[in-house]
Amino acid sequence: MIICPHTTPAGSLKFAPDIILITGDAYVDHPSFGVAVIARVLENAGFSVALIDQPDFINPASVQIYGEPNLFFGITGGNVDSMLNRFTSFMKIRNDDPFSAGGVPRNRPERAVITYSNLVRSFSKKPIVLGGIEASMRRFAHFDFVSQKIRRSIIEDSRAEILVYGMGEKPVVQIARRLKSGEVLDGIEGTVVIRPSPPEEAFELLSEEEAMACADSYEKFFMQLYTGQSGVLVQRAANRYLVQYPRPGYSGAEMDSFFALPYSRKVLAQYGDSVPAFEMIKNSITSHRGCVSGCAFCSIAMHQGRAVVSRSEESICREVLEIAQAAEFKGHITDIGGATANMYGTGCAAEWRCSRTECLFPAICPNLRLDTRRWLALLAHAKSLSPQIHHVTIGSGIRFDIFMKDFAEGLKDFVINHVSGIVKTAPEHFAAPVLDAMRKKHLYSFEEFVSRVKKISPSTPVLPYLMSNHPGCSIEQMRDMSAKLRQLLGYLPKQVQSFIPLPLTVSSVMYMTGRNPFTGEKIFVERTKEGRLRQHECFFGSPDADTHKNRSRGDTGNIAKKRRR
Ligand code: SF4
Secondary structure: OOEOOOOOOOOOOOOOOOEEEEEOOOOEOOOOOHHHHHHHHHHHOOOOEEEEEOOOOOOHHHHOOOOOOOOEEEEEOOOOOHHHHHEOOOOOEOOOOOOOHHHOOOOOOOOHHHHHHHHHHOOOOOOEEEEHHHHHOOOOOEEEOOOOEEEOOHHHHOOOOEEEOOOOHHHHHHHHHHHHOOOOOOOOOOEEEEEOOOOOOOEEOOOHHHHOOOHHHHHHHHHHHHHOOOOOEEEEEOOEEEEEOOOOOOOHHHHHHHHOOOOOOOEOHHHOOOOHHHHHHOOEEEOEEOOOOOOOOOOHHHHOOOOOEEOOHHHHHHHHHHHHOOOOOOOEEOEEEOOOHHHOOOEEOOOOOOOOOOOOOOOOOOOEEOOHHHHHHHHHHHHHOOOOOOEEOOOOOEOHHHHHHHHHHHHHHHHHHOOOOOEEEEEEOOOHHHHHHHOOOOOOOHHHHHHHHHHHOOOOOEEEEEEEOOOOOOHHHHHHHHHHHHHHHOOOOOOEEEOOOOOOOHHHHHHHHOEOOOOOOEOOOOOOHHHHHHHHHHHHOOOOOOHHHHHHOOOOOOHHHHOOO
């Protein structure tokens, strides 16, 4: 049982839990919520776990309700970086939070990881372990889009003992076991620590001071980090050293075991109103992790990594049946996918070990093994599992070009059987220089794709997710894109997100330097508020009108949709 304040109030717990987890999200006991997975994995490994969700961040007592844990405090900002959760691309404060009960905003602080750590440090010297995407993508010096500055590693600002980056199941159990047996927290795969001296045989990055000195030296540091992720990395920070140990590998069987844990798959009854992000995913299933796309603006490559790890069909089907047996199930499985749904089953003939930074750019790697057939067979099988299941559709979108490249013959089956009214895909842009900057080349013609979908089902629209303001993108290219799409689709799509230079992404480096870090080529970057608004207006009219409406139209990155990242 996971202890939480909603079921076990302050003072009623008669023992100290081994671990206390603190999260910026409302607690939902579901495998799409990272902290729930970590809590269940620790519980399964034999540790007692208490979970404090959305503590009152101006009241230190809110994190003291269970006193000190035996082993450590685990702190996460939640499923989304707290600054992205708070601010739109146009620096407006968002007026809702899909990861809070009732969608109510302001239940989590800005820079949640640091704030919660300070609350803990105000009363306890127990080790602090950071995890989740906010910690992961701020583990080294990074560009912070809200302050428009380079900030130092979050592990220093939060005075934590260790930071888990990427997927945390294996490192967090290792950390708990080491603390229990009194061992040091060093050398654990998938972690960053601060040491007084550098380890032997590590690649030394530019120092933190140099990385933070100016945009040019930040670029040098970033490229060392981005291209050297497979080894031990060390960076001097004042008189200490940040050390990153390579991420651990995960097998499909291990993924299966994490999803087989006894989640209740429910929002706590005390919340009354539901959590919007949970409503979106409660009948959907994560089939795999990782993404081979390597898009420059996206966090996944530096967070989850590109290696795709897929669950077995048996494990996924067990979860489908579990959902179908719930009393409130209405017959619709709304997604079986991951960051890109049709990457399920993707493999690499070189076992993901190579010196390339992307698998699909500038051309598809010959070692890549796509398996669209297997994914479509899985969807069909899932639908056949029970008469209660009427539809199995894909809500998260597909990468249309690799679908067509791998198995164009399967498009009819997909459109007829697995689309819920609209084919969603994310070409992002159509101008070649912008796509080059995004490191995203279309491997198949979008026009041809739309035409083939129309032939199969004239009444099924194709909805492209697009991006404005990415480095390399000008107002003329946005106007051309809107004219082209109006003509091609017969309407103007509204799913346009305005680029945000997220921490530790390639695009954030381009945004800072006005240069492609791979080629050195200068690129235009629209940084003015007026110019950014103008690019957006090509699809929306006035984006100033209403933050929430623009948000639901993708203005700010559709943060709930990024739940698995
Ligand atoms: S060998 Fe090819 S498919 Fe494998 S990781 Fe490298 S780029 Fe990707």
